[in-house]
Amino acid sequence: MELFTYYRSTSSYRVRLALALKGLDYRAVPVNLLSGEQHLPAYLAVNPQGRVPALRTENGQVLVQSAAIIEYLEQVYPEPALLPADAAARARVRGVAALIGCDVHPLHNVSVLNRLRACGFDEPAVYQWVQHWIGHGLQAVEQLLDDQGWCFGATPGLADVYLVAQLYAAQRFGLELSGYPRIARVAALAAQHPQWQAAHPARxxxxxAQ
Amino acid sequence: MELFTYYRSTSSYRVRLALALKGLDYRAVPVNLLSGEQHLPAYLAVNPQGRVPALRTENGQVLVQSAAIIEYLEQVYPEPALLPADAAARARVRGVAALIGCDVHPLHNVSVLNRLRACGFDEPAVYQWVQHWIGHGLQAVEQLLDDQGWCFGATPGLADVYLVAQLYAAQRFGLELSGYPRIARVAALAAQHPQWQAAHPARxxxxxAQ
Structure with a gap:
C-alpha cells in the first residue's frame, strides 16, 4: 500500500495510527502541503480534492478521506478490530470519531486557516479561533468517554486514533489537558505504546530535523 | 425511535433521508437551534455536545453524530442497503460522504457562522465564506461521481443522502448547479422520489408555514 501523507496533517496521522495498530506495512509518499504540492496536477490526478491523506491499496485503487480509508482497513484487515461488534457500541465509538473529524479538525486545517488570514484574521485571531473549536470539541468528547482504559474499553480503537491525532494539533496550539482527565488518561496510554509513537508526526x- | 432534529439542519436532514430510504418510522423531536434550545440543560442531558441530530434507538440508547447514526441504521436495518458490499466500493461512497460531512458542511453550520459574525464578518463576508467552501467541495465531489444514475449506481445510497442534504444548504446560499452536471443529475433524481420529499426541510x- 502507498499512503500519500504530510507529517503534520491530522487526518494523515489518523490513517498512520490505524495502519500501525493493525501492523500493516505501507510506503509513505510525502505531499508537502506548505509548498502547495497538493495543488499540482500530479497529485490532483491521485486525489481531485487536493487533500491528504489518500491510500493506494494493494489492488491499486486510490481511496480518499481518512474516515473512508480507515473503515476500508477495518473491513479488509479486521484484526485487531478498531470497532466493537455491537451496533450501538460501534455508534458510540464512531460518534466520538465523527465529532472530532467533523466538528473540530475541519475548522483548523491548513486551507481554513489560510482562508481566515485572507479574510483579515491576524495570527492572534487565528490562534483564538483554533483554541475555541478545539476547546469546545474536547469538552464534549470528555463527557462521552468511559471512566477507565482507552476511550472505550481495554484496547485502543477508532475513537483513540481520532483523539490522539487531534491532541497533537491541540498541543501545537497551546491547549492544556489538565481540564480533561479522561482525555489526558488516553493520551498517557498512547504515549507508552511503541506503535503509537512510530506514527507520530515527528517520526x-x-x-x-529536530 | 426518536430523532432530535431541526428542520433546516443539514445533518438532521441526512438522518431523515436515511430513515426514509429504509422505510423506518420515528418520532421527530424538534430542537430549535435559532432560539438556543440545544444549549438548555434538558437537551444537553440528551447530547452533551448540544448539537442535532441525536437518535434515541428502540432500545433507549442515545446516539450522536449523523455519520455514526446512519452507520448504526445500516447495520441494524440493512435493507435497502446504503453502502455496497465490496470494501473499495464502500470506500468510494464513504469518501464522498466524508468529503461533504467533514470539508463542506462543518464550515457553514450555525455555530461557525455565528462565530465568524462575532469575529467581525458582516453578512456579505459570511455569504462569501459559505459559497467558497460549498463551491470547493462540490467541485471535488463532481469529479468523484459516476457518469450515470445516482452518485454511485442505480440505487440511492450514503453519498446521495449527504449530497442531497448539502444541496439544500447550497441552494439557500445561492449556489448554481449548472456547473455540476453529475450533481445536478442526482438532484433531479431525488426530486422525483416521494421518500426524498418527505424528509425535506420544508415538510x-x-x-x-410557507
Whole structure:
C-alpha cells in the first residue's frame, strides 16, 4: 500500500495510527502541503480534492478521506478490530470519531486557516479561533468517554486514533489537558505504546530535523 | 425511535433521508437551534455536545453524530442497503460522504457562522465564506461521481443522502448547479422520489408555514 501523507496533517496521522495498530506495512509518499504540492496536477490526478491523506491499496485503487480509508482497513484487515461488534457500541465509538473529524479538525486545517488570514484574521485571531473549536470539541468528547482504559474499553480503537491525532494539533496550539482527565488518561496510554509513537508526526521522513 | 432534529439542519436532514430510504418510522423531536434550545440543560442531558441530530434507538440508547447514526441504521436495518458490499466500493461512497460531512458542511453550520459574525464578518463576508467552501467541495465531489444514475449506481445510497442534504444548504446560499452536471443529475433524481420529499426541510413539523 502507498499512503500519500504530510507529517503534520491530522487526518494523515489518523490513517498512520490505524495502519500501525493493525501492523500493516505501507510506503509513505510525502505531499508537502506548505509548498502547495497538493495543488499540482500530479497529485490532483491521485486525489481531485487536493487533500491528504489518500491510500493506494494493494489492488491499486486510490481511496480518499481518512474516515473512508480507515473503515476500508477495518473491513479488509479486521484484526485487531478498531470497532466493537455491537451496533450501538460501534455508534458510540464512531460518534466520538465523527465529532472530532467533523466538528473540530475541519475548522483548523491548513486551507481554513489560510482562508481566515485572507479574510483579515491576524495570527492572534487565528490562534483564538483554533483554541475555541478545539476547546469546545474536547469538552464534549470528555463527557462521552468511559471512566477507565482507552476511550472505550481495554484496547485502543477508532475513537483513540481520532483523539490522539487531534491532541497533537491541540498541543501545537497551546491547549492544556489538565481540564480533561479522561482525555489526558488516553493520551498517557498512547504515549507508552511503541506503535503509537512510530506514527507520530515527528517520526515521519518528511518531518523537519529536530 | 426518536430523532432530535431541526428542520433546516443539514445533518438532521441526512438522518431523515436515511430513515426514509429504509422505510423506518420515528418520532421527530424538534430542537430549535435559532432560539438556543440545544444549549438548555434538558437537551444537553440528551447530547452533551448540544448539537442535532441525536437518535434515541428502540432500545433507549442515545446516539450522536449523523455519520455514526446512519452507520448504526445500516447495520441494524440493512435493507435497502446504503453502502455496497465490496470494501473499495464502500470506500468510494464513504469518501464522498466524508468529503461533504467533514470539508463542506462543518464550515457553514450555525455555530461557525455565528462565530465568524462575532469575529467581525458582516453578512456579505459570511455569504462569501459559505459559497467558497460549498463551491470547493462540490467541485471535488463532481469529479468523484459516476457518469450515470445516482452518485454511485442505480440505487440511492450514503453519498446521495449527504449530497442531497448539502444541496439544500447550497441552494439557500445561492449556489448554481449548472456547473455540476453529475450533481445536478442526482438532484433531479431525488426530486422525483416521494421518500426524498418527505424528509425535506420544508415538510417538517418545525418548519415555518410557507
Amino acid at each position: 515521519q521522513a518528511d518531518a523537519p | 417538517q413539523a418545525d418548519a415555518p
